[in-house]
Amino acid sequence: MILRALRAEMLKLWKRPATWVTVGLFTLITFADVLDDYRDALKDPEVSFFLPEAWSRILGEEVMIGFIFASVLVILLVAAEFSWRTARQNVIDGLSKTQWYWAKVLLLPVVAALFLVLRVVVGGSFALAGTDLSSGRAVMGGPQFAALGGMYLTGLGYACLALFVSAAVRSSGPAMAVWFAWFAFGERLLVGGLGSLFQGLRPALKWAPVSTFNRLNDYLRYDPEALRQAVEWATRHDRPVPQVEALGPAVAGTALWIAALLLTGWWSYRRRDL
């Protein structure tokens, strides 16, 4: 059942022009971004762009751009099924509503991975070109895998939020608008507003979904050596010293949000007529 559902979702993903448009656009943007880093490295002897050091730049905050693309693609794939009424037809053809919803959930890890892998491949190949492979140092190690794992969780969080909005709004354009409004300013406005009204809520408000996801999107928390260098650099240049918090609560918070979004999304989808 799960395999069948996944195969159908993959067929739709593969044949959908929007997939290739988002992938192509993101590849271009990533390429331009990494090219910029590479040029900096050529100009400034203090900045290096070879592996494994370059991972701190490749897996920097910009990874989030990939997750924005992933969210857009999830919305295009899921919300459109309501406009085309294929969400309805799938159920008429014999899928239960539960099966339909969880088939969409299967799509999320694939889409999130797609954009993270693209970033790694495009950025990594650039840096690999400047890397002296004969030095015998591994181009990728524990800290990078940890970072990829954490960031993948961030991507899943974004994708789940996109699915939640798609299933609630049921139309691509408006769903995109709602998702983007929440991501760009909605969450901050709401947190700011609630925080000034109820002072006591402030610690909890720091755990709003997007800001929770973004906590895992900081390379320095996975790579002690990179953190040491960043601190040293900041001290030398009289800049604010980067701080990292414990990983556990951020992972737990993200996992909880993912579960909450998937379950409430399912509940609200099931309650309504198709």
Add this chain to the structure above:
Amino acid sequence: MTDPGDSPVIQTFDLRKRYRRTTAVDGISFRVDAGQVFGFLGPNGAGKTTTIGLLLGIISPTAGRFELFGGSSARDLHSARRRMGATLETPNFYPYLSGRDNLRIVAGVKHRDRAEIERVLDLVGLGRRAKQKFKAYSLGMKQRLALAATMLGDPELIILDEPANGLDPEGMREIREIIRGLAERGKTIFLSSHMLWEVERTCTHVAIIQNGRIVRQQSVADVTSHGVAGLRAADPAALAAAVAEYPAARWVRQRGDRVVAELEDGDLAALNAWLARRGVHLSHLALEARSLEDVFMEATGVGELAPAATDALPGPVRHRLGEVP
């Protein structure tokens, strides 16, 4: 093929669906038996789509209940859906996928293999256009693809919501041929339509729905076995007015230079004598088979279902017994 003693394939009990402003389905009870081609006839907005949506489990009823293949629990209904194929409103497919890929999706849901996709594509005559994207299909092709999708899995019951809607006469004829083919293979077919003659030509049974209620339900053969009187005279308007006064006339209608009336007793001689006494002399008087149109007018008081319904008529619809598939 029609066996009234059979267990019902579809049965509804006082089914209702209320929306905030409208009551779309207002207490509907009907029964469809195995092998019937059941026409669900009513004007636009009568509640046909809502009723089918209720049966398909994608709209939840406000009240009432229904059974499919004799079962009504969630589990029964889920397994019943494996024995049926259905379309609702418009053909619903992925526009960017080809006809064949769309059927692959449906086949995946229904656990069917590729060979069957080719079989149903050929059945509806889309074999050579299967590579084309759905969005490039004409409306007729879309409707045929929807029919192909319902046939995947060789279901016992096929539910079609206005399968010929928006098609030209040629397209309608094609769809009708396919439906007849299915009926000949013993499938139970439930189809909704706002077009009288589509139901008259395709169906063995009919339920007429108006404003969310069923106003008439019978077999098409029954409809037409009760005769009506067809009359002609020099002044048809005066004739219609005179017949309207006749005590045994249930209803009277003028159609061009002809007047049609249903008589309680069916006694043409008595009518003729009564008219003659009033100085109305007939040039023609005969017992004619009643058409579904007569029944519809009688049941609903509506002269026409929709302009399109009669525009598309290829000449006057005269129903002859034995023409029903």
